[in-house]
Amino acid sequence: MPLTISPLYQQIKTLLLENLKAAIWKPGEPIPSEMELAARFRVSQGTVRKAIDALTAENLLIRRQGKGTFVATHHEARAQFRFLRLVPDQGVPHYPENRILEVKSVKAPSDVALALGLRSGAATIFLRRVQSFAGVPTILDELWLPGTIFKGLTYERLVAYKGPMYGLFETEFSTHMIRATEKIRAVCADRATAELLEIKVGAPLMSVERISFTFGDKPVELRRGLYSTDAHHYQNELT
Amino acid sequence: MPLTISPLYQQIKTLLLENLKAAIWKPGEPIPSEMELAARFRVSQGTVRKAIDALTAENLLIRRQGKGTFVATHHEARAQFRFLRLVPDQGVPHYPENRILEVKSVKAPSDVALALGLRSGAATIFLRRVQSFAGVPTILDELWLPGTIFKGLTYERLVAYKGPMYGLFETEFSTHMIRATEKIRAVCADRATAELLEIKVGAPLMSVERISFTFGDKPVELRRGLYSTDAHHYQNELT
DNA sequence: AAGTGGTCTAGACCACTTT
DNA sequence: AAGTGGTCTAGACCACTTC
Numbered sequence: 001m002p003l004t005i006s007p008l009y010q011q012i013k014t015l016l017l018e019n020l021k022a023a024i025w026k027p028g029e030p031i032p033s034e035m036e037l038a039a040r041f042r043v044s045q046g047t048v049r050k051a052i053d054a055l056t057a058e059n060l061l062i063r064r065q066g067k068g069t070f071v072a073t074h075h076e077a078r079a080q081f082r083f084l085r086l087v088p089d090q091g092v093p094h095y096p097e098n099r100i101l102e103v104k105s106v107k108a109p110s111d112v113a114l115a116l117g118l119r120s121g122a123a124t125i126f127l128r129r130v131q132s133f134a135g136v137p138t139i140l141d142e143l144w145l146p147g148t149i150f151k152g153l154t155y156e157r158l159v160a161y162k163g164p165m166y167g168l169f170e171t172e173f174s175t176h177m178i179r180a181t182e183k184i185r186a187v188c189a190d191r192a193t194a195e196l197l198e199i200k201v202g203a204p205l206m207s208v209e210r211i212s213f214t215f216g217d218k219p220v221e222l223r224r225g226l227y228s229t230d231a232h233h234y235q236n237e238l239t
Numbered sequence: 240m241p242l243t244i245s246p247l248y249q250q251i252k253t254l255l256l257e258n259l260k261a262a263i264w265k266p267g268e269p270i271p272s273e274m275e276l277a278a279r280f281r282v283s284q285g286t287v288r289k290a291i292d293a294l295t296a297e298n299l300l301i302r303r304q305g306k307g308t309f310v311a312t313h314h315e316a317r318a319q320f321r322f323l324r325l326v327p328d329q330g331v332p333h334y335p336e337n338r339i340l341e342v343k344s345v346k347a348p349s350d351v352a353l354a355l356g357l358r359s360g361a362a363t364i365f366l367r368r369v370q371s372f373a374g375v376p377t378i379l380d381e382l383w384l385p386g387t388i389f390k391g392l393t394y395e396r397l398v399a400y401k402g403p404m405y406g407l408f409e410t411e412f413s414t415h416m417i418r419a420t421e422k423i424r425a426v427c428a429d430r431a432t433a434e435l436l437e438i439k440v441g442a443p444l445m446s447v448e449r450i451s452f453t454f455g456d457k458p459v460e461l462r463r464g465l466y467s468t469d470a471h472h473y474q475n476e477l478t
Numbered sequence: 479a480a481g482t483g484g485t486c487t488a489g490a491c492c493a494c495t496t497t
Numbered sequence: 498a499a500g501t502g503g504t505c506t507a508g509a510c511c512a513c514t515t516c
Contacts, residue, residue, distance in 0.1 A: 007485060044487045059478060065502045066494035083477050180477040185468035186425040186443035204425035204443045229424035236475060238322050238419040239298060246504060283506045304483045305513035
């Protein structure tokens with residue numbers, strides 16, 4: 001009976017992941033050098049490299065020659081547009097301005113609970129906001145977050161925070177988003193949406209439902225967005 | 240004056256790419272073994288591996304332990320859904336049925352010429368088709384292809400061909416699509432589109448403009464699709 | 479048994495950054 | 498000069514496929 005064990009570098013990768021998940025190495029900070037990790041795990045530098053390479057390919061680590069290997073973070077210019085695919089038809093991408101409409105605690109409806117892996121009726125934080133580009137309201141977002149993780153997230157804290165929301169989640173709630181899936185369709189604007197986005201009732205919109213995951217493929221955010229594509233489009237790369 | 244040369248494995252990668260581009264190694268066929276390439280290029284096996292790893296990550300090569308390394312091809316179950324992101328809301332993805340509406344030679348309009356890197360008025364092949372899933376018309380596609388490359392592509396050949404269009408391009412026109420960009424927005428169905436997709440005039444649709452590239456980042460296809468998202472959605476992974 | 483890709487090692491040296 | 502990641506080598510052995 002052959003006992004199949006995973007390759008060493010996979011095991012090392014798992015060990016590194018545990019340190020990231022437990023936030024022993026925090027976003028923005030360096031992890032130990034390759035030589036040190038090799039000594040710690042009693043393997044060669046090459047094996048550690050292969051594990052780090054895999055995590056680098058997954059955007060969890062960032063290598064900087066001469067400086068070290070760092071835990072990726074959502075505070076950083078390069079990370080700002082990683083999850084934001086809506087870009088202007090002309091000109092360069094710019095940062096969105098946020099207007100928080102509402103933040104409240106709600107019991108998870110069944111579809112939200114399903115998406116977040118919670119029990120129906122579990123505590124969640126719900127928030128709505130409008131994102132504008134160059135003053136033009138463009139995205140209407142609704143977010144649901146597990147209450148146990150995001151307890152204490154209030155309107156005041158959101159408004160006070162400068163920078164990307166995933167940065168706030170990282171720093172204030174120790175929740176690092178590492179992956180997301182999106183389901184996109186076309187819909188028509190209803191009355192309430194039309195008013196908020198300053199468009200006509202019935203105008204076509206992109207509906208984008210995103211589920212974001214942290215370590216261990218654990219879903220920690222459900223986001224439903226309506227995108228006005230009059231002057232922007234959703235940019236995607238197929239490889 | 241320091242002469243900066245690229246790493247050896249990058250140079251090897253470029254050499255391998257040249258063989259792929261020139262179709263010396265054809266889609267579906269094996270390339271020489273790592274040992275043989277190492278001997279040919281006078282480098283170690285590890286250096287060849289690193290070059291092949293990079294091309295594998297770009298979906299240009301496929302490794303099969305014990306068998307060899309093969310040139311990727313669009314004829315293959317696993318490649319069918321690589322560029323097709325529209326999936327049913329329920330159930331498993333199925334193959335689309337094609338109905339070719341029109342194939343003709345046209346002079347490239349300026350926007351098409353720009354996208355394909357041609358002169359305005361250059362010869363192109365234009366084709367329209369409807370794709371259906373389980374008998375339900377879902378996608379209305381318009382394609383422009385450079386006439387110099389796709390000369391001889393006729394309605395008859397398209398209809399006669401079984402399998403994915405990119406497979407046909409590969410086999411019959413020696414043009415291997417390796418990458419694409421998509422720009423997506425929401426629009427309303429006009430009268431003609433509504434009739435073809437059997438939906439109401441004004442119904443919301445996803446507009447997907449795709450530019451596909453072959454080796455050397457050369458654009459070789461412009462595709463404008465209108466997707467009905469009543470029972471399907473566009474699936475995307477953010478990493 | 480022979481050939482392929484996959485893993486792992488030990489060591490050398492290079493390129494970059496900081497001290 | 499010292500420390501970091503990046504490249505390259507040579508060799509060993511493993512896992513899988515084919516003959």
